[in-house]
Amino acid sequence: MTTTSRKGFAAFISDCARWALTGGIAYKLYLAALFGLIGAGIYAYSQQFQYGLRITGMSDIVSWGLYISNFTFFVGVAAAAVMLILPAYILKDKDLHKVVIIGEGVAVGALVMCLLFITVDMGGPLKVWHMIPGIGLFNWPSSILTWDMLVLNGYLALNSLVPLYILYCNYHGRNPVGWKYKPFVFLSIFWAISIHMTTAFLYQGLPARPFWNNPLLGPRFLASAFAAGPAVIMMVLIVIKESTSYPIDTNIFKKLKRIIVASAIINLVMLFSEVFKEFYTFTHHSLSAQYLFFGLEGHNSLVPWIWTAISLNILGTLLFAFDPTKCNPKYLMVAAISLFTGIWIEKGFGLIIPGFVPSPLGEVVDYTPSILEIMITVGILAAGAFVVTMLIKPALVIEMRLREQAGAAGGGE
């Protein structure tokens, strides 16, 4: 693989594309698998496009399902990049600075997934222009959904442009100029909080749904994301450490671990506080929580999920908190997967579905996603993984090269 430097933006892009697509046989297989899943997703979506959302498991009672659940969760993952950006750029943490680009790549991938999930959930995807300000009618500031659209797209722009600029400079062997990107880094930190809070407000602001209409929803959302997001980033880092020659220091894992443990504990405390409120004073408004944790009127499809989620949550937190192996990558991988999966179920399924059950007229139905719906969801997850890979792979090549140059220069002095 040649890494000689050429000049200009076109060369930058073509080199990046080349680095992104070349790799060993395992890497090729991995890409092929992603393409397969994406293809299956596209097929399933073509069915949905033709027959409408009736091919999903949703109904007039549970009117948001797998798509919006995943959307909600991945907003959290996207925002979590800030847990690397903040120490790396503001506190000048050297270790985290080396991997911050990976965090940003994960954020971009998560945002792409969010936007795809919203799009596939829409009944009239061809009519999206109706909400573009100027040519459509944008119900801002009244509708929280318009706020969410603004902050998500803004965050996507920030998280793509800043790393793009830095990589572009590094590609040409220059150091990025601080004032050109630092203001945007600051901005993106506040922005990360805002995408989170706005997405929580989407649900929190509906008095029609007592399960969501809860002031703790936003903060709890934030805490769980700051545990799940770094867990995803840790998984990516471990994969990179195990399968490439890119050096990743154990210190980085230690720091990530600290972030995860703190957030996960705050999350569990708030979960406990919520459970207490719902079940100590059992009111009419606790029926959704009862449906989630114990089932209602014989409907209990969420019960096994939520208890699995809580067990994985606690297990992951404990594994991270008491790590006897001192950051053994394999051990950390297990911990990260269990915490991530736990929060995924809890913040996705466990948050969205019970908001609809019982319905405002007191009716209880179960929701089971259809096969096609699952295929579309998996396709979008694969697309997200593909985006992350395409961003991180060339970024690592460029960073490696820069480090070698710096090393060579340092050795020559």
Place this chain on the structure above:
Amino acid sequence: MDFSKKKEGRMQTEDMPEKKSSRRDFMKKMSIAAAAGSAGLVVGGCSGTPATEKMGLKWEEYFKKHYRLMTQEEKDATVTRLERLAKLDRGIDVQMSNQGPHEQVLFGYAFNISRCKGYMDCVEACVKENNLDRRGKTQYVRVFEMDPGQLDPTAGDGQYHHEVPVKNKFYMGVQCFHCENAPCIKACPTKATWREPDGIVVIDYDWCIGCRYCLAACPYWGRRFNWGDPEVPKDEINLNQHYLGNRMRMKGVMEKCTFCIQRTRKGKLPACADACPTGSRVFGNLLDPNSEIRFVLANKKVFRFKEDLGTDPKFWYFMD
């Protein structure tokens, strides 16, 4: 009831989308160019076949703007296009109206819970009148069977299926309550749903993007989504339609009770009130001091569902 009048005045001025002529021109040019382009593409320039005509009409429909931004001519044009499309698509002769609200009218509804016996003629009449999807069994009106000692439909049974009347039961009908302070309107990202000056909360089906945020926001479960293309047997389609009312919906859009806008703006009763064999359903103009609904509100004990949410519905329950 001059409180409603006052609020009415406020409602008319706020929240009306501003008209942007540049945007309008732009969209118009776009639509004409697109229509011409598509027509040219399909049959290599020769126009006049039904397929080309349909294509052209569909393009113009796709690029049309929000109903509330249309001038009267544009409203007439879209209604004509939709009538023509109904002919081409389904072979039916639809009369579609775009009649606006009358001055000094604010619709309200009252439901007599001591009279209703649960016959559900209202439900059936509504399904027929409003061309509701037969496959998905869409219902705007639901009737809940209640045990004595309760006044909250959530405690009732909305699925009852047996002969009525039943001793010691009473019934509560629910539908969209046409809230004055409607959470669904606030939620919609595209302003595809709004409250007309006569109090009817409507949806521009062609503008709705199907995000279903309004459905999540409605505390009364007043909204229905078209999960697939609605199916109505051709000979059962009600041909007297209104743009904001019972015209055929398509997959992926929201719909709901419109107080039968196609009837009530012509001075008729909604189909449900018309069909009720017990006279439990009272509908009328809240601004007319001699109307029956005003009599009910002034002389009966009335209450509303989920009053604590501050939605100010225009739908009351009362007892004899």
